[in-house]
Amino acid sequence: MAATDSAPLRLARKLQQRRCGEERGLCLVEGFKCLKEALRMGPPVAVFFSARAAGALAPLSLARDHAHEVAEKTLAALCSTATPEGVLAIVRRPPVAAGLPAGQPGSLHLALYEWRDPANTGAVVRCARGLGAASVLQWGEGPDFFSPKVIRASMGSVFHLPLARLPAREQPPETWACFYADASASRAPARLARDRPNLLVVGGEAHGLPEGLRSAPGALAIEMSGGLESLSAPIAAALLLDRLRGRIHPENGS
Numbered sequence: 001m002a003a004t005d006s007a008p009l010r011l012a013r014k015l016q017q018r019r020c021g022e023e024r025g026l027c028l029v030e031g032f033k034c035l036k037e038a039l040r041m042g043p044p045v046a047v048f049f050s051a052r053a054a055g056a057l058a059p060l061s062l063a064r065d066h067a068h069e070v071a072e073k074t075l076a077a078l079c080s081t082a083t084p085e086g087v088l089a090i091v092r093r094p095p096v097a098a099g100l101p102a103g104q105p106g107s108l109h110l111a112l113y114e115w116r117d118p119a120n121t122g123a124v125v126r127c128a129r130g131l132g133a134a135s136v137l138q139w140g141e142g143p144d145f146f147s148p149k150v151i152r153a154s155m156g157s158v159f160h161l162p163l164a165r166l167p168a169r170e171q172p173p174e175t176w177a178c179f180y181a182d183a184s185a186s187r188a189p190a191r192l193a194r195d196r197p198n199l200l201v202v203g204g205e206a207h208g209l210p211e212g213l214r215s216a217p218g219a220l221a222i223e224m225s226g227g228l229e230s231l232s233a234p235i236a237a238a239l240l241l242d243r244l245r246g247r248i249h250p251e252n253g254s
Contacts, residue, residue: 008046008068012078012090018144027093027146028078029156031085032056037156038091045090050075053086080148093146097164100137100172103197107134108245110237113213114168115204118143120234122153124202127238129157132245136161139201140168172199180209181240182219192244200244202237 012028014020021027026045029038038044039060047062048070057067078088103109110133115121121143128136143150145163172178177193181202192198200220203209222231222239231239 006068008090009048009070009074009078012046012048012088015090016078018147021093021146022144025093026090027151028148029089029091029151030079030081030087030148031152032087034151034156035087035089035091036060038089038151038159041094041159042092045092047087047089048075048078049088050084050086057087081152094159094163096145097162099164099166099170100176100197100199101135101162101164103134103176103199105196106192106194106198108192108198108200108241109133109135109137110241111137111139111166111172111199111201112142112237113201113203113209114140114207115142115233117205118147118149119153120205120232121145122150122155122158123234124237125150125154125161125163126157127234128241129154129161131238131241133241134162134197135164137164137166137199139166177218179218179220179240179244180213181236182209182213182221198244200237200240202233202240205233 011026015024015026015028029035035044035047044062044066047057047067049057049067050072051069052072054069075086075088076084101109110124110128112121112124115138125136125145138145142165145158151158175196177196177198179198179200181200201209201213220240222236
């Protein structure tokens with residue numbers, strides 16, 4: 001019989017609030033693809049499924065005490081999608097570091113400056129994972145990396161890439177080589193530093209980067225054609241990551 005109320009269900013309802021998830025170190029994961037990615041990090045706290053999705057759970061090899069059948073209506077109330085796939089889980093969220101990670105010389109990291117859209121944030125984390133970024137950093141305000149919308153847009157990549165937060169008032173140290181995405185910047189070839197970590201900073205859709213960063217050394221642009229002035233933030237970030245990765249040279253350019 002489908003459960004309508006239980007301790008795991010009550011916990012899932014509480015986790016719909018961001019603060020509760022951060023305090024408890026847990027998050028909600030919707031859909032089979034994202035759940036598979038999350039399960040690669042360890043067993044779930046609980047998995048809820050509807051009767052129509054029961055057959056698809058077999059390949060996940062869940063322990064009996066982790067799986068809970070619930071009514072479609074109950075599951076829909078827990079999910080943020082309009083048409084849930086029939087499965088939702090409570091999993092442990094990986095830690096989000098405070099401040100820049102300990103970057104290795106020659107590594108390339110991505111900073112999202114004041115990104116507000118969870119779908120864009122998730123999409124760029126997915127791109128960063130695929131393009132070999134060492135970490136993704138939220139600089140200033142931004143959505144919870146482990147909100148259902150970010151997890152879904154990242155296709156579960158948030159569970160496999162180091163993540164961090166940096167307050168807006170703080171600046172990357174001079175020991176890092178920084179590159180700033182700006183549509184009006186020079187198109188000169190960019191070169192990553194071999195002897196220190198590298199940070200690509202991309203502004204959000206609404207406001208981009210503040211003037212102080214747009215005019216900083218290391219500004220980058222993507223050459224456009226057809227009268228187009230800019231690209232969406234995730235696409236711009238992906239193109240610049242792909243442009244920068246692998247181009248590691250000594251600082252003197254030789």
